[in-house]
Amino acid sequence: MTRPRQVLIVDDEENIRKFLGKSLERAGYEPRLAKSGAEAFAQIDRERPDLIVLDVRLPDANGMEMLKDIRRRDPDLPIIIITAHGEIRMAVEAMRDGAFDFVAKPFDFNTLNRSIEKALQIVSMREELTALKSVWDRGMYMGLIGQSPVMHKLFRTIERIGASASTTVLITGETGSGKEVVARTIHEKSDRASAPFVAVNCATLDGHLLESELFGHTRGAFTDAKTNKPGLFEVADGGTMFLDEIGEMDLRLQAKLLRVLEDKTFRRVGGTRDIRVDVRVLAATNVSLEGRVRDGRFREDLFYRLSVIPVRVPPLRERGEDILLLADTFLRRYNHEFSRNVMGFSGAAREALMAYRWPGNVRELRNVVERTVLLETKDLIEPDSLPTAIVRARPPKVLGEEGAPLEPFHSAKGKMVESFEKEYLERLLRACEGNVTQAALIAEMDRSSLQRLFRKHGLVSRTYRSAPETAATP
DSSP states (O other), X not given: OOOOOEEEEEOSOHHHHHHHHHHHHHTTOEEEEESSHHHHHHHHHHSOOSXXXXXXXXXSSBHHHHHHHHHHHOTTSXXXXXXXXXXXXXXXXXXXXXXXXXXXXSOOHHHHHHHHHHHHHHHHHHHHHHHHHHHHHTTEETTEEOOSXXXXXXXXXXXXXXXXXXXXXXXXXXXXXXHHHHHHHHHHTSTTTTSOXXXXXXXXXXHHHHHHHHHEEOTTSSTTOOSOEEOHHHHTTTSEEEEETGGGSOHHHHHHHHHHHHHSEEOOBTOOSOEEOOOEEXXXXXXXXXXXXXXXXXXXXXXXXXXXXEEEOOOGGGOGGGHHHHHHHHHHHHXXXXXXXXXXXXXXXXXXXXXXXXXXXXXXXXHHHHHHHHHOOSSEEOGGGSOHHHHHTSOOOOBOTTSSBOOOHHHHHHHHHHHHHHHHHHHHHHHHTTOHHHHHHHHTOOHHXXXXXXXXXXXXXXXXXXXXXXXXXX
């Protein structure tokens, strides 16, 4: 259950504070009340509200100056100004200085509540966008998963390709590395996302069948051609065609594909009429097309036309730090799919996963985790639950100076970083007595990032306050 939105009411009139507090509570909000500027700032420093309703006339502060000060500290915090009747000029000035809205006294609660609802809708949208951005930070990008430098480089390349007007991309990578996922992501990031994405594996059909699939045929073009049939290029018109294992396409068909890329036209098998299409072609291969060109098995002109923008998908062995991230992601997926509750991988199992070379790449890792989750009878996956080839790849134990076994680099680094983060955050909260705003300034981090770290390590800022205060109740 999500907590109610917190609304801080700053007004020196007790009747207004009580009226708004009770009204907000009935409307499902959590009201917090302050009768002065000093009290308001103290509450904001203790815990950030979701919205502030601020009277411009306070006994110890100028509401307009408070508005500017709060906006400097937290430009995303929405503020609704309360003005006296006739102070329209001041209200306009407040809006210019960043207030979300204003209401004039006397007012009914429904008027104020409509403004609060609109402001909090924008807050929710902003939080959703922040969450989407943090997905990248957690190592997930569309259908791709990875935090390693090579994957972040790939994510940036996909962003640029998706936004470009180039119609041909050549995706290279080993079997199981995720070439089709990359192709789909490029499509989703492009202005063709609402049009079809059509995928064809060129190795699964012989030349004549593949030609009929791609370009269609007319009635009577061959024995079984009973009717006219549009090809997949026509189906993909306006969208994206993904040609997997392009290196297996025969030379005759390569010439026809080249014409589509050059002129955007083709003829159906048995047809005499040119058909024009607008299709972005993404081709993928797990073999060296340069080698195929040298061997005379792939057209040189088609190779150069396809490889206008080359994209290399790194094998899993080059993404060492992503192996455990992927394994944990697949573990959650298959726990859900199979209604299991496997808690995770033991330290020894994680070492084995990191040491293995993964010739089948991400697909092999996914299959291993799927099978292991389905068959596992213990809470933790141990090495004896993993395939023999993976267990054999574990490095021999080497003892350090203290006599304890040396861990793999990434495992040891991860534990040290986790330990440092928690120790630093605890010291920071003790020094600031739980004041998150002050802690963010000292750490030179924004509040939201710092609070994410607190949540990650199970730290609650209020438990570090020397003299906890409770919010006033209406």
